[in-house]
Amino acid sequence: MRVDLHCHSTASDGTDTPAELVRNAAAAGLDVVALTDHDTTRGYAEAIAAVPAGLTLVTGAELSCRLDGVGLHMLAYLFDPDEPELLRERELVRDDRVPRAQAVVGRLRGMGVPVTWEQVARIAGDGSVGRPHIATALVELGVVADVSAAFTTQWLADGGRAYVAKHESDPFEAIRLVKAAGGVTVFAHPGAAKRGRTVRESALAELAAAGLDGIEVDHMDHEPATRARLRGLAAELGLLVTGSSDYHGSRKTCVLGEYTTDPEIYGEITRRATGAFPVPGAGGTAR
Structure with missing residues:
Protein backbone atom coordinates (compact mmCIF):
# COMPACT_ATOMS: atom_id res chain seq x y z
CA MET A 1 0.00 0.00 0.00
CA ARG A 2 1.38 3.43 -1.00
CA VAL A 3 0.17 6.35 1.14
CA ASP A 4 0.93 10.05 0.47
CA LEU A 5 -0.45 12.26 3.25
CA HIS A 6 0.46 15.80 2.15
CA CYS A 7 -0.75 17.23 -1.17
CA HIS A 8 -2.10 20.56 -2.42
CA SER A 9 -4.58 21.60 -5.09
CA THR A 10 -5.75 24.83 -6.70
CA ALA A 11 -7.91 25.37 -3.60
CA SER A 12 -4.68 26.77 -2.13
CA ASP A 13 -1.31 26.88 -3.91
CA GLY A 14 -1.17 23.71 -6.01
CA THR A 15 -1.60 23.65 -9.78
CA ASP A 16 -3.84 20.54 -10.04
CA THR A 17 -7.54 21.00 -9.42
CA PRO A 18 -8.83 18.76 -6.61
CA ALA A 19 -10.28 16.39 -9.24
CA GLU A 20 -7.01 16.31 -11.17
CA LEU A 21 -5.10 15.66 -7.96
CA VAL A 22 -6.99 12.48 -7.09
CA ARG A 23 -6.85 11.22 -10.68
CA ASN A 24 -3.12 11.92 -10.86
CA ALA A 25 -2.61 10.20 -7.52
CA ALA A 26 -4.27 7.06 -8.83
CA ALA A 27 -2.23 7.24 -12.03
CA ALA A 28 0.94 7.52 -9.92
CA GLY A 29 0.11 4.20 -8.24
CA LEU A 30 -0.98 5.58 -4.89
CA ASP A 31 -3.55 3.75 -2.81
CA VAL A 32 -4.21 6.63 -0.40
CA VAL A 33 -3.79 10.38 -0.91
CA ALA A 34 -4.51 13.27 1.47
CA LEU A 35 -5.79 16.66 0.32
CA THR A 36 -4.17 19.15 2.70
CA ASP A 37 -4.63 22.62 1.28
CA HIS A 38 -3.49 25.62 3.30
CA ASP A 39 -6.09 26.68 5.87
CA THR A 40 -9.02 25.66 3.68
CA THR A 41 -11.34 22.74 2.96
CA ARG A 42 -12.78 24.28 -0.23
CA GLY A 43 -11.45 21.47 -2.40
CA TYR A 44 -13.19 18.65 -0.54
CA ALA A 45 -16.41 18.38 -2.54
CA GLU A 46 -14.70 18.29 -5.94
CA ALA A 47 -12.06 15.81 -4.78
CA ILE A 48 -14.61 13.49 -3.16
CA ALA A 49 -16.76 13.45 -6.29
CA ALA A 50 -13.74 12.53 -8.43
CA VAL A 51 -12.00 9.82 -6.37
CA PRO A 52 -11.28 6.95 -8.79
CA ALA A 53 -11.90 3.32 -7.89
CA GLY A 54 -8.90 1.86 -6.12
CA LEU A 55 -7.89 5.14 -4.42
CA THR A 56 -8.84 6.36 -0.95
CA LEU A 57 -9.00 10.07 -0.15
CA VAL A 58 -8.06 11.44 3.27
CA THR A 59 -9.48 14.92 3.86
CA GLY A 60 -7.32 17.38 5.76
CA ALA A 61 -5.68 20.80 5.80
CA GLU A 62 -2.29 22.35 6.47
CA LEU A 63 -2.75 24.96 9.19
CA SER A 64 -0.53 28.05 9.42
CA CYS A 65 0.88 28.44 12.93
CA ARG A 66 3.63 30.39 14.70
CA LEU A 67 5.64 29.58 17.81
CA ASP A 68 8.31 31.80 19.38
CA GLY A 69 8.21 34.02 16.30
CA VAL A 70 8.86 31.12 13.93
CA GLY A 71 6.30 29.91 11.39
CA LEU A 72 5.30 26.26 11.33
CA HIS A 73 2.72 24.17 9.51
CA MET A 74 0.40 21.72 11.23
CA LEU A 75 -1.18 18.97 9.14
CA ALA A 76 -4.68 18.13 10.34
CA TYR A 77 -6.44 14.99 9.15
CA LEU A 78 -10.01 13.71 9.18
CA PHE A 79 -11.51 16.50 11.29
CA ASP A 80 -15.09 17.73 11.07
CA PRO A 81 -14.80 20.67 8.64
CA ASP A 82 -17.94 22.29 10.03
CA GLU A 83 -16.87 22.32 13.69
CA PRO A 84 -17.44 26.00 14.57
CA GLU A 85 -14.31 26.85 16.58
CA LEU A 86 -11.85 25.34 14.12
CA LEU A 87 -13.77 26.81 11.19
CA ARG A 88 -13.61 30.27 12.77
CA GLU A 89 -9.84 30.03 13.27
CA ARG A 90 -9.26 28.83 9.70
CA GLU A 91 -11.32 31.76 8.40
CA LEU A 92 -9.21 34.23 10.42
CA VAL A 93 -6.05 32.88 8.81
CA ARG A 94 -7.58 32.68 5.33
CA ASP A 95 -9.08 36.17 5.42
CA ASP A 96 -5.71 37.69 6.31
CA ARG A 97 -4.02 36.15 3.28
CA VAL A 98 -5.17 38.75 0.72
CA PRO A 99 -4.07 41.90 2.61
CA ARG A 100 -0.82 40.15 3.51
CA ALA A 101 -0.13 39.20 -0.12
CA GLN A 102 -0.95 42.73 -1.26
CA PHE A 151 12.01 31.49 -0.44
CA THR A 152 15.25 33.05 0.77
CA THR A 153 15.93 36.05 2.98
CA GLN A 154 16.62 37.94 -0.24
CA TRP A 155 12.92 37.66 -1.07
CA LEU A 156 10.00 35.89 0.65
CA ALA A 157 11.36 33.71 3.46
CA ASP A 158 10.48 34.50 7.08
CA GLY A 159 12.41 37.64 7.93
CA GLY A 160 13.22 38.25 4.27
CA ARG A 161 13.26 41.66 2.62
CA ALA A 162 9.70 41.27 1.29
CA TYR A 163 8.29 39.24 4.18
CA VAL A 164 5.05 40.41 5.78
CA ALA A 165 3.47 38.64 8.74
CA LYS A 166 -0.10 37.35 8.67
CA HIS A 167 -2.48 35.96 11.26
CA GLU A 168 -1.24 32.52 12.28
CA SER A 169 -2.57 30.13 14.91
CA ASP A 170 -0.86 29.21 18.14
CA PRO A 171 0.12 25.55 17.54
CA PHE A 172 -1.07 24.44 20.98
CA GLU A 173 -4.45 25.99 20.28
CA ALA A 174 -4.46 24.45 16.81
CA ILE A 175 -3.90 21.01 18.32
CA ARG A 176 -6.74 21.60 20.78
CA LEU A 177 -9.12 22.76 18.06
CA VAL A 178 -8.31 19.89 15.71
CA LYS A 179 -8.71 17.36 18.52
CA ALA A 180 -12.05 18.89 19.49
CA ALA A 181 -13.12 18.49 15.85
CA GLY A 182 -12.19 14.81 15.93
CA GLY A 183 -8.99 15.17 13.92
CA VAL A 184 -5.36 14.05 14.06
CA THR A 185 -2.36 16.42 14.02
CA VAL A 186 1.07 16.00 12.45
CA PHE A 187 3.83 18.63 12.52
CA ALA A 188 4.76 19.20 8.86
CA HIS A 189 8.45 19.22 7.78
CA PRO A 190 9.75 20.44 11.18
CA GLY A 191 13.40 20.34 10.08
CA ALA A 192 13.09 22.15 6.75
CA ALA A 193 15.95 24.55 7.49
CA LYS A 194 16.38 25.46 3.83
CA ARG A 195 13.05 27.33 4.08
CA GLY A 196 14.35 29.57 6.87
CA ARG A 197 14.20 29.40 10.65
CA THR A 198 12.76 26.23 12.16
CA VAL A 199 11.03 25.71 15.49
CA ARG A 200 13.38 24.57 18.28
CA GLU A 201 13.36 20.79 18.56
CA SER A 202 12.71 21.02 22.31
CA ALA A 203 9.23 22.28 21.39
CA LEU A 204 8.37 18.84 20.03
CA ALA A 205 8.12 17.49 23.57
CA GLU A 206 5.84 20.37 24.55
CA LEU A 207 3.63 19.83 21.51
CA ALA A 208 3.54 16.08 22.16
CA ALA A 209 2.41 16.74 25.72
CA ALA A 210 -0.36 18.95 24.29
CA GLY A 211 -1.65 16.11 22.13
CA LEU A 212 0.38 16.24 18.90
CA ASP A 213 0.01 12.88 17.17
CA GLY A 214 3.01 12.80 14.87
CA ILE A 215 5.75 14.46 12.87
CA GLU A 216 6.41 14.40 9.14
CA VAL A 217 9.92 12.94 8.87
CA ASP A 218 10.34 11.72 5.29
CA HIS A 219 10.11 14.90 3.23
CA MET A 220 12.07 16.41 0.37
CA ASP A 221 13.28 19.31 2.54
CA HIS A 222 14.84 17.02 5.15
CA GLU A 223 18.43 15.85 4.74
CA PRO A 224 19.16 12.21 5.71
CA ALA A 225 20.73 13.29 9.02
CA THR A 226 17.66 15.38 9.83
CA ARG A 227 15.36 12.45 9.13
CA ALA A 228 17.40 10.19 11.38
CA ARG A 229 17.36 12.74 14.21
CA LEU A 230 13.62 13.37 13.90
CA ARG A 231 12.88 9.65 13.76
CA GLY A 232 14.77 9.24 17.03
CA LEU A 233 12.89 12.11 18.64
CA ALA A 234 9.58 10.65 17.51
CA ALA A 235 10.46 7.33 19.10
CA GLU A 236 11.42 9.02 22.37
CA LEU A 237 8.18 11.03 22.45
CA GLY A 238 5.83 8.32 21.24
CA LEU A 239 4.91 10.24 18.09
CA LEU A 240 3.79 8.76 14.80
CA VAL A 241 6.21 9.15 11.87
CA THR A 242 4.82 10.07 8.46
CA GLY A 243 6.29 10.61 5.00
CA SER A 244 4.76 12.70 2.23
CA SER A 245 5.51 14.36 -1.09
CA ASP A 246 4.12 17.83 -0.25
CA TYR A 247 2.97 17.78 -3.88
CA HIS A 248 2.05 21.13 -5.45
CA GLY A 249 1.65 20.07 -9.09
CA SER A 250 4.00 21.91 -11.43
CA ARG A 251 4.75 24.63 -8.84
CA LYS A 252 7.39 22.45 -7.16
CA THR A 253 9.72 19.68 -8.28
CA CYS A 254 8.32 17.05 -5.89
CA VAL A 255 6.20 14.28 -7.41
CA LEU A 256 3.28 12.32 -6.03
CA GLY A 257 4.44 9.42 -3.90
CA GLU A 258 8.04 10.68 -3.71
CA TYR A 259 7.87 9.94 0.03
CA THR A 260 5.18 7.83 1.65
CA THR A 261 3.76 6.83 5.02
CA ASP A 262 3.91 3.32 6.44
CA PRO A 263 0.47 1.68 6.06
CA GLU A 264 0.42 0.81 9.76
CA ILE A 265 0.89 4.49 10.66
CA TYR A 266 -1.89 5.41 8.24
CA GLY A 267 -4.09 2.84 9.93
CA GLU A 268 -3.36 4.34 13.34
CA ILE A 269 -4.26 7.83 12.06
CA THR A 270 -7.62 6.57 10.84
CA ARG A 271 -8.24 4.78 14.15
CA ARG A 272 -7.60 7.95 16.12
CA ALA A 273 -9.82 10.15 13.96
CA THR A 274 -13.49 10.59 14.84
CA GLY A 275 -14.40 13.74 12.90
CA ALA A 276 -14.45 12.23 9.41
CA PHE A 277 -13.67 9.02 7.58
CA PRO A 278 -11.44 8.27 4.58
CA VAL A 279 -13.36 8.26 1.30
CA PRO A 280 -12.92 5.15 -0.85
CA GLY A 281 -13.12 5.77 -4.58
CA ALA A 282 -16.29 4.88 -6.41
CA GLY A 283 -15.15 5.60 -9.95
CA GLY A 284 -15.13 9.41 -9.87
CA THR A 285 -17.42 11.82 -11.68
CA ALA A 286 -15.95 15.35 -11.52
CA ARG A 287 -14.09 16.71 -14.53
Whole structure:
Protein backbone atom coordinates (compact mmCIF):
# COMPACT_ATOMS: atom_id res chain seq x y z
CA MET A 1 0.00 0.00 0.00
CA ARG A 2 1.38 3.43 -1.00
CA VAL A 3 0.17 6.35 1.14
CA ASP A 4 0.93 10.05 0.47
CA LEU A 5 -0.45 12.26 3.25
CA HIS A 6 0.46 15.80 2.15
CA CYS A 7 -0.75 17.23 -1.17
CA HIS A 8 -2.10 20.56 -2.42
CA SER A 9 -4.58 21.60 -5.09
CA THR A 10 -5.75 24.83 -6.70
CA ALA A 11 -7.91 25.37 -3.60
CA SER A 12 -4.68 26.77 -2.13
CA ASP A 13 -1.31 26.88 -3.91
CA GLY A 14 -1.17 23.71 -6.01
CA THR A 15 -1.60 23.65 -9.78
CA ASP A 16 -3.84 20.54 -10.04
CA THR A 17 -7.54 21.00 -9.42
CA PRO A 18 -8.83 18.76 -6.61
CA ALA A 19 -10.28 16.39 -9.24
CA GLU A 20 -7.01 16.31 -11.17
CA LEU A 21 -5.10 15.66 -7.96
CA VAL A 22 -6.99 12.48 -7.09
CA ARG A 23 -6.85 11.22 -10.68
CA ASN A 24 -3.12 11.92 -10.86
CA ALA A 25 -2.61 10.20 -7.52
CA ALA A 26 -4.27 7.06 -8.83
CA ALA A 27 -2.23 7.24 -12.03
CA ALA A 28 0.94 7.52 -9.92
CA GLY A 29 0.11 4.20 -8.24
CA LEU A 30 -0.98 5.58 -4.89
CA ASP A 31 -3.55 3.75 -2.81
CA VAL A 32 -4.21 6.63 -0.40
CA VAL A 33 -3.79 10.38 -0.91
CA ALA A 34 -4.51 13.27 1.47
CA LEU A 35 -5.79 16.66 0.32
CA THR A 36 -4.17 19.15 2.70
CA ASP A 37 -4.63 22.62 1.28
CA HIS A 38 -3.49 25.62 3.30
CA ASP A 39 -6.09 26.68 5.87
CA THR A 40 -9.02 25.66 3.68
CA THR A 41 -11.34 22.74 2.96
CA ARG A 42 -12.78 24.28 -0.23
CA GLY A 43 -11.45 21.47 -2.40
CA TYR A 44 -13.19 18.65 -0.54
CA ALA A 45 -16.41 18.38 -2.54
CA GLU A 46 -14.70 18.29 -5.94
CA ALA A 47 -12.06 15.81 -4.78
CA ILE A 48 -14.61 13.49 -3.16
CA ALA A 49 -16.76 13.45 -6.29
CA ALA A 50 -13.74 12.53 -8.43
CA VAL A 51 -12.00 9.82 -6.37
CA PRO A 52 -11.28 6.95 -8.79
CA ALA A 53 -11.90 3.32 -7.89
CA GLY A 54 -8.90 1.86 -6.12
CA LEU A 55 -7.89 5.14 -4.42
CA THR A 56 -8.84 6.36 -0.95
CA LEU A 57 -9.00 10.07 -0.15
CA VAL A 58 -8.06 11.44 3.27
CA THR A 59 -9.48 14.92 3.86
CA GLY A 60 -7.32 17.38 5.76
CA ALA A 61 -5.68 20.80 5.80
CA GLU A 62 -2.29 22.35 6.47
CA LEU A 63 -2.75 24.96 9.19
CA SER A 64 -0.53 28.05 9.42
CA CYS A 65 0.88 28.44 12.93
CA ARG A 66 3.63 30.39 14.70
CA LEU A 67 5.64 29.58 17.81
CA ASP A 68 8.31 31.80 19.38
CA GLY A 69 8.21 34.02 16.30
CA VAL A 70 8.86 31.12 13.93
CA GLY A 71 6.30 29.91 11.39
CA LEU A 72 5.30 26.26 11.33
CA HIS A 73 2.72 24.17 9.51
CA MET A 74 0.40 21.72 11.23
CA LEU A 75 -1.18 18.97 9.14
CA ALA A 76 -4.68 18.13 10.34
CA TYR A 77 -6.44 14.99 9.15
CA LEU A 78 -10.01 13.71 9.18
CA PHE A 79 -11.51 16.50 11.29
CA ASP A 80 -15.09 17.73 11.07
CA PRO A 81 -14.80 20.67 8.64
CA ASP A 82 -17.94 22.29 10.03
CA GLU A 83 -16.87 22.32 13.69
CA PRO A 84 -17.44 26.00 14.57
CA GLU A 85 -14.31 26.85 16.58
CA LEU A 86 -11.85 25.34 14.12
CA LEU A 87 -13.77 26.81 11.19
CA ARG A 88 -13.61 30.27 12.77
CA GLU A 89 -9.84 30.03 13.27
CA ARG A 90 -9.26 28.83 9.70
CA GLU A 91 -11.32 31.76 8.40
CA LEU A 92 -9.21 34.23 10.42
CA VAL A 93 -6.05 32.88 8.81
CA ARG A 94 -7.58 32.68 5.33
CA ASP A 95 -9.08 36.17 5.42
CA ASP A 96 -5.71 37.69 6.31
CA ARG A 97 -4.02 36.15 3.28
CA VAL A 98 -5.17 38.75 0.72
CA PRO A 99 -4.07 41.90 2.61
CA ARG A 100 -0.82 40.15 3.51
CA ALA A 101 -0.13 39.20 -0.12
CA GLN A 102 -0.95 42.73 -1.26
CA ALA A 103 1.51 44.10 1.29
CA VAL A 104 4.21 41.71 0.04
CA VAL A 105 3.59 42.92 -3.52
CA GLY A 106 3.94 46.50 -2.27
CA ARG A 107 7.29 45.70 -0.67
CA LEU A 108 8.56 44.02 -3.83
CA ARG A 109 7.53 46.99 -5.93
CA GLY A 110 9.36 49.24 -3.50
CA MET A 111 12.44 47.11 -4.18
CA GLY A 112 12.07 47.73 -7.91
CA VAL A 113 10.40 44.44 -8.85
CA PRO A 114 7.63 45.09 -11.44
CA VAL A 115 5.20 42.56 -9.92
CA THR A 116 1.53 43.58 -9.74
CA TRP A 117 -1.38 42.45 -7.59
CA GLU A 118 -3.30 41.64 -10.78
CA GLN A 119 -0.54 39.21 -11.80
CA VAL A 120 -0.56 37.47 -8.41
CA ALA A 121 -4.37 37.31 -8.35
CA ARG A 122 -4.36 35.73 -11.82
CA ILE A 123 -1.89 33.07 -10.68
CA ALA A 124 -3.86 32.34 -7.49
CA GLY A 125 -7.18 32.10 -9.32
CA ASP A 126 -9.82 30.82 -6.91
CA GLY A 127 -7.18 29.43 -4.55
CA SER A 128 -6.24 30.70 -1.11
CA VAL A 129 -3.53 33.20 -2.05
CA GLY A 130 -0.09 32.70 -0.52
CA ARG A 131 3.61 33.27 -0.95
CA PRO A 132 3.98 30.47 -3.55
CA HIS A 133 1.72 32.45 -5.89
CA ILE A 134 3.95 35.51 -5.44
CA ALA A 135 6.99 33.30 -5.95
CA THR A 136 5.47 32.09 -9.22
CA ALA A 137 5.05 35.71 -10.29
CA LEU A 138 8.75 36.29 -9.59
CA VAL A 139 9.58 33.28 -11.77
CA GLU A 140 7.39 34.66 -14.57
CA LEU A 141 9.25 37.97 -14.36
CA GLY A 142 12.64 36.26 -14.46
CA VAL A 143 13.58 37.57 -11.01
CA VAL A 144 14.29 34.06 -9.66
CA ALA A 145 14.91 30.76 -11.40
CA ASP A 146 12.22 28.77 -9.61
CA VAL A 147 9.74 28.93 -6.75
CA SER A 148 12.20 27.56 -4.21
CA ALA A 149 14.68 30.32 -5.05
CA ALA A 150 12.11 32.90 -3.97
CA PHE A 151 12.01 31.49 -0.44
CA THR A 152 15.25 33.05 0.77
CA THR A 153 15.93 36.05 2.98
CA GLN A 154 16.62 37.94 -0.24
CA TRP A 155 12.92 37.66 -1.07
CA LEU A 156 10.00 35.89 0.65
CA ALA A 157 11.36 33.71 3.46
CA ASP A 158 10.48 34.50 7.08
CA GLY A 159 12.41 37.64 7.93
CA GLY A 160 13.22 38.25 4.27
CA ARG A 161 13.26 41.66 2.62
CA ALA A 162 9.70 41.27 1.29
CA TYR A 163 8.29 39.24 4.18
CA VAL A 164 5.05 40.41 5.78
CA ALA A 165 3.47 38.64 8.74
CA LYS A 166 -0.10 37.35 8.67
CA HIS A 167 -2.48 35.96 11.26
CA GLU A 168 -1.24 32.52 12.28
CA SER A 169 -2.57 30.13 14.91
CA ASP A 170 -0.86 29.21 18.14
CA PRO A 171 0.12 25.55 17.54
CA PHE A 172 -1.07 24.44 20.98
CA GLU A 173 -4.45 25.99 20.28
CA ALA A 174 -4.46 24.45 16.81
CA ILE A 175 -3.90 21.01 18.32
CA ARG A 176 -6.74 21.60 20.78
CA LEU A 177 -9.12 22.76 18.06
CA VAL A 178 -8.31 19.89 15.71
CA LYS A 179 -8.71 17.36 18.52
CA ALA A 180 -12.05 18.89 19.49
CA ALA A 181 -13.12 18.49 15.85
CA GLY A 182 -12.19 14.81 15.93
CA GLY A 183 -8.99 15.17 13.92
CA VAL A 184 -5.36 14.05 14.06
CA THR A 185 -2.36 16.42 14.02
CA VAL A 186 1.07 16.00 12.45
CA PHE A 187 3.83 18.63 12.52
CA ALA A 188 4.76 19.20 8.86
CA HIS A 189 8.45 19.22 7.78
CA PRO A 190 9.75 20.44 11.18
CA GLY A 191 13.40 20.34 10.08
CA ALA A 192 13.09 22.15 6.75
CA ALA A 193 15.95 24.55 7.49
CA LYS A 194 16.38 25.46 3.83
CA ARG A 195 13.05 27.33 4.08
CA GLY A 196 14.35 29.57 6.87
CA ARG A 197 14.20 29.40 10.65
CA THR A 198 12.76 26.23 12.16
CA VAL A 199 11.03 25.71 15.49
CA ARG A 200 13.38 24.57 18.28
CA GLU A 201 13.36 20.79 18.56
CA SER A 202 12.71 21.02 22.31
CA ALA A 203 9.23 22.28 21.39
CA LEU A 204 8.37 18.84 20.03
CA ALA A 205 8.12 17.49 23.57
CA GLU A 206 5.84 20.37 24.55
CA LEU A 207 3.63 19.83 21.51
CA ALA A 208 3.54 16.08 22.16
CA ALA A 209 2.41 16.74 25.72
CA ALA A 210 -0.36 18.95 24.29
CA GLY A 211 -1.65 16.11 22.13
CA LEU A 212 0.38 16.24 18.90
CA ASP A 213 0.01 12.88 17.17
CA GLY A 214 3.01 12.80 14.87
CA ILE A 215 5.75 14.46 12.87
CA GLU A 216 6.41 14.40 9.14
CA VAL A 217 9.92 12.94 8.87
CA ASP A 218 10.34 11.72 5.29
CA HIS A 219 10.11 14.90 3.23
CA MET A 220 12.07 16.41 0.37
CA ASP A 221 13.28 19.31 2.54
CA HIS A 222 14.84 17.02 5.15
CA GLU A 223 18.43 15.85 4.74
CA PRO A 224 19.16 12.21 5.71
CA ALA A 225 20.73 13.29 9.02
CA THR A 226 17.66 15.38 9.83
CA ARG A 227 15.36 12.45 9.13
CA ALA A 228 17.40 10.19 11.38
CA ARG A 229 17.36 12.74 14.21
CA LEU A 230 13.62 13.37 13.90
CA ARG A 231 12.88 9.65 13.76
CA GLY A 232 14.77 9.24 17.03
CA LEU A 233 12.89 12.11 18.64
CA ALA A 234 9.58 10.65 17.51
CA ALA A 235 10.46 7.33 19.10
CA GLU A 236 11.42 9.02 22.37
CA LEU A 237 8.18 11.03 22.45
CA GLY A 238 5.83 8.32 21.24
CA LEU A 239 4.91 10.24 18.09
CA LEU A 240 3.79 8.76 14.80
CA VAL A 241 6.21 9.15 11.87
CA THR A 242 4.82 10.07 8.46
CA GLY A 243 6.29 10.61 5.00
CA SER A 244 4.76 12.70 2.23
CA SER A 245 5.51 14.36 -1.09
CA ASP A 246 4.12 17.83 -0.25
CA TYR A 247 2.97 17.78 -3.88
CA HIS A 248 2.05 21.13 -5.45
CA GLY A 249 1.65 20.07 -9.09
CA SER A 250 4.00 21.91 -11.43
CA ARG A 251 4.75 24.63 -8.84
CA LYS A 252 7.39 22.45 -7.16
CA THR A 253 9.72 19.68 -8.28
CA CYS A 254 8.32 17.05 -5.89
CA VAL A 255 6.20 14.28 -7.41
CA LEU A 256 3.28 12.32 -6.03
CA GLY A 257 4.44 9.42 -3.90
CA GLU A 258 8.04 10.68 -3.71
CA TYR A 259 7.87 9.94 0.03
CA THR A 260 5.18 7.83 1.65
CA THR A 261 3.76 6.83 5.02
CA ASP A 262 3.91 3.32 6.44
CA PRO A 263 0.47 1.68 6.06
CA GLU A 264 0.42 0.81 9.76
CA ILE A 265 0.89 4.49 10.66
CA TYR A 266 -1.89 5.41 8.24
CA GLY A 267 -4.09 2.84 9.93
CA GLU A 268 -3.36 4.34 13.34
CA ILE A 269 -4.26 7.83 12.06
CA THR A 270 -7.62 6.57 10.84
CA ARG A 271 -8.24 4.78 14.15
CA ARG A 272 -7.60 7.95 16.12
CA ALA A 273 -9.82 10.15 13.96
CA THR A 274 -13.49 10.59 14.84
CA GLY A 275 -14.40 13.74 12.90
CA ALA A 276 -14.45 12.23 9.41
CA PHE A 277 -13.67 9.02 7.58
CA PRO A 278 -11.44 8.27 4.58
CA VAL A 279 -13.36 8.26 1.30
CA PRO A 280 -12.92 5.15 -0.85
CA GLY A 281 -13.12 5.77 -4.58
CA ALA A 282 -16.29 4.88 -6.41
CA GLY A 283 -15.15 5.60 -9.95
CA GLY A 284 -15.13 9.41 -9.87
CA THR A 285 -17.42 11.82 -11.68
CA ALA A 286 -15.95 15.35 -11.52
CA ARG A 287 -14.09 16.71 -14.53
